[in-house]
Amino acid sequence: MALNLDLKKNNPLLSKVVQQLDLIKNNLLLSKVVRHVALSKNLIFIAGAGISCSGGIPDFKSSNGLFEMINQKYPGSFHSVRDLFDANLHISDNAVKAFYNFMGELNKLVLETEPIATHLFIKKLADMKKLKRVYTQNIDNLEEKAGLEVWNFEKLKRYESQVVQLHGTLANLQCQLCTNVYSFTQKSCDIFIKGEIPNCPKCERRVVLYGDEHPNELEIGEIAKYDKKKADCLLIMGTSLRIPEVKHLIKEFAKAVHKRKSYVIMVNDTNVVNKEWSRIIDYQIVATCDDWVNLVDNELSNNKPQISKKRKRTKNDNQGRNEIVYQEKKIKVPSLNNKSSIKNKIK
Template sequence: MSELSEILDTSKRIVFLGGAGVSTESGIPDFRSGSGLYSQSSGTSVPPEEVLSHEFFMDHPDEFFEFYRTKILHPNAQPNAAHRALARLEAEGKLTAIITQNIDGLHQVAGSRHVLELHGSVLSNTCMDCGRHYTLDQILETSGVPVCSCGGIIKPDVVLYGEALSEKMLREACTQLAAADTLIVGGTSLTVYPAAGLIHYFEGDNLILINKQATPADQIATLVLHDSIGAVLGSELS
């Protein structure tokens, strides 16, 4: 922890790259752990990974939204110590960007402003026909397949399997990583691409990994902490 403190004190351009483990401490399950979403029943005859695909959404929107509402949406979740600590780092002028694989919007709720959401956000939804935008609260007020006033299906602005990530978002993430002097990677196993490959764009001095389990990048990191990211950042930046 003393080494972490020294690195953060001397850093001027910190970027944070986070995954599902950042939000598990807010009560949002991850995907691939033993108790994660993919180990649970989808309530359909197909696995959760397939339910969350573009093809399944188009072919079976009713089953998709039943799963989406019960398993993906967590409207009562609140930011945890990690979210709040990162927001403080940004407010102090040290953290320049958060690159997240999460879709829950908790970084923004905590006060972070420069958040690059690689996989989109449940907070935003768009009619597939006319392009009208809808909030999460508006979706929660509906049942079944949400339909726009024009009659089109409203799709969550999240990246489903079979859909491409935003090239603009990826370019911005690479730009931020290339300019950073410190990269904190937290709550991710670094096994899901293309997000996992983003660390190769980091050219700075300090790579900090905070994750309960080992990652493929542990051997090249400046500092590795196998612990809860909320416990580490929360105590360090309190």
């Protein structure tokens, strides 16, 4: 993708056109955007399936993906991936079996998958106190595997969480009758793959489908309202920008970020931005999420170690005044290149 440099004094906020950048070309504008992300202190991420694809979890819509496999096994049950995730269409026995089979096969992959570069990068930003929040559409729970704190809507205080799961998680099963929560284990996967339901008669997935009302919609809205007060950069990664609720969330955060003269950046391996996103998304990076985060990580690693100053009150000096001194403390920045050390930290 060629780089369009018609930036009206290099300020995307004055342009009606989303600027597209190519990672292959090492240009000054790309470096400026990368450095802007690296210097941000309250980053907001909105993540989609694209951040997990390189880890082995396939796109649902690909020709060799899980949906095609389920479609061949249960022909005619669903016409599209959206139909599969539409609660209103789970009316026939065949459709219900197909859905449970799909969820079992998907969770089998999830259990075998480890966090990849993008998940580890987000964890690194959290460790550096640069992450405000991750709003993820993914149900693979890889953010928690990477060591991030996921808001479970019950125990963790909402503003202390680092990850908000917009569509639920495959980590647990919940009985809709007795409300007990169980781990979605390999044994449960085997039962689901058969198109059957585990022993608890009403035991179902903790995944929000099309047609479902999110049980914590109001709480998520409160968290987003809280985050908008400090958000200084919005990164949208690996999503097709099609789900209405997610689009609304992006637009609300974009308003807050632009008020601070900051950037909204879209990262996806294909061009998904249309005219609807003019004046909302400033830059579109057409690249894999892993390639992009490696670029930003290099910028972080090339910077000098951060210095935090501690204010300490000492004993009275000779004139009886309180002398205030600052103690400098170096903060080590981990590198994504040392994957073994990072994995050890998150086990």
